[in-house]
Amino acid sequence: MNLKKIVSLVSVALISILIVYGFVLIYQIFSGNTKFSEKEMYVYVPTGSDYEQVKKIIAPYVNNMDRFEMVASKASYSENIKPGRFLFKKDMNSYELVKALRFNDPVSLAFNNQERLENFAGRVGSQIEPDSLELLNTFKDTVFLKENGFTDENVLVMFIPNTYDIYWNISAEKFRDKMIKEYNKFWNKERTAKALAQGLTPIQATILASIVHKESVKKDERPRIAGVYLNRMKLEMPLQADPTVIFAIKKKSNDFDQVIKRVFYNDLFLNSPYNTYKNIGLPPGPIAMPDITALEAVLNPEKNNFIYFCASVDRFGYHEFAATLAEHNVNAKKYSDWIVSQGVKR
Template sequence: MNQKKIISLVAVAIISGLIVYGAVLMYQVFSGNTKFEENEVYVYVPTDSDYEQVKKIISPYVKNIERFEMVANKASYPENVKPGRFLFKKGMSSYDLVKAMRHNDPVNLAFNNQERLEDLAGRVGSQLEPDSLELLNTFKDTVFLKENGFNEENVFVMFIPNTYEFYWNTSAVKFRDKMIKEYNNFWNKERTAKAEAQGLTPIQATILASIVHKESVKKDERPRIAGVYLNRLKLEMPLQADPTVIFAMKKKSNDFNQVIKRVFYNDLVMKHPYNTYVNIGLPPGPIAMPDITALEAVLNPEKNNYIYFCASVDRFGYHEFAATLAEHNVNAKKYSDWIISQGVQR
């Protein structure tokens, strides 16, 4: 065999080897490398995780971790681990997985209708990396409270119900700072001026809105209820809001899971800061997270001469309003008789 043929054969062997190697490499890089049945899953990489920890986190979802490692090393991923929430889709290749681990997928965090700061912290802590205790401690930080004019009882007013976009690994401090920014944006000059026109600060307006929110689920009725409470405040008479009594009862017993359908006389005379039957003015903090319609109802109340109202037995969910005690007593008796006929207990 002459030298040229030998060289040719060697060249063919090398090229063939390179082709095979390339094919194997292409297979390792671009063939599917997942082992979950769902169409997609999220993996969560905590802050300060290293590459070894990432491999443990993703191993339940990756068919061949060695193939992933090969691509990760080529892409310098071990030196550039990022914390966050990452989306894996069924059938992704090692290349796709490494690429996905570089893209922190945001969380759409929605909250409304929360009753207490602790409830909100639990909801946020279930969707972001910080746990509820860390969030609570951050919300109640004394320096933060003082700088922003809050205290532990009323800091809950800071949270405006909405849907917000966060990265999963957002710290408790950054979450809080985003919330105070949203609070300040909401309470612009126009809304602050409307609150002042009612004799209220933004904090007071939110506390009153929380009562309005709890009094009626009928959004079209809320401006009228807000008007009644503002009339009572101007007359310096107790607000006499049943939802504040219910909140006081739950707070006193430290049981916010109990369902209270009816308030009795002994409850109305209970001494508690949140009982607006025995205390004149607003309670020290909100009794719930008011939605935007309740806030707007306080800022744009109906101008009326009503002082009293009670639940209607003819229009479920609505109330009957009265300007005099005599009118109110008629409405109240009608409702009381109906309650008794229904056998409603505590």
């Protein structure tokens, strides 16, 4: 066999090997490499994770780790780990898995109706990487509070209920800083001027809105209730808001899970800065996180001459309003009799 023929055979053999290798490589890169039944799922890579830790995290969802590692090595992924939340889809190949681990998918973080800062921290901490304690400590940082005019008691007013796109691995400090930016954006010149027209600062307006929010679930009634409370404040009357008494009871017992449906006469004398039957003016902080409709109700209250109101027996969820104490006493007795007939104790 001459040299030319040998070279030709060797060349054919090498080409064949390269073709087979190419097919194997293509198979390793582009064939499906997941083993979960859902259409899609998220994996979470904590801040500071290294390549070995990432492999442990994704191992339950990857069918062949050798194929994944081969592609990850070619793509230099092991030297470029990113923390965050990453979307895996069913039947993704190794190339797509590596690509997915480079795209941090934001969380649509939503919150509303949180009663205390602790509840809020828990709600947020269940949706992003920092835990509730880390968030709480950040929110209560004394330097931050002083710089932004908040206190431990009222800092909950800073958080405007909404849905925000947040990266899962955002730090507690960066989350807090984003929230203060959103707060300042909400309290623009127009809204601040409206609050001032009612004799309120943005913080005071939010505290009052928290009471309005708790008083009525009927959004169309909230401007009227806000008008009543503002009337009382102008007359330097106590606000006499039952929701503040309920909050005071819960705060004193440190039991915010209890359900209180009725406020008794003796409760009105509870010694607490949140008891607006004993104290004139607003409590030192919000009794809940008011939603936007409650805030707008305080900024755009109904102008009326009502001073009193109580729950309506005839229109469930609404209230009966009165301009005089005599009118109110009639409404209040009707409601009290109904409560007794229903057997409501606490």
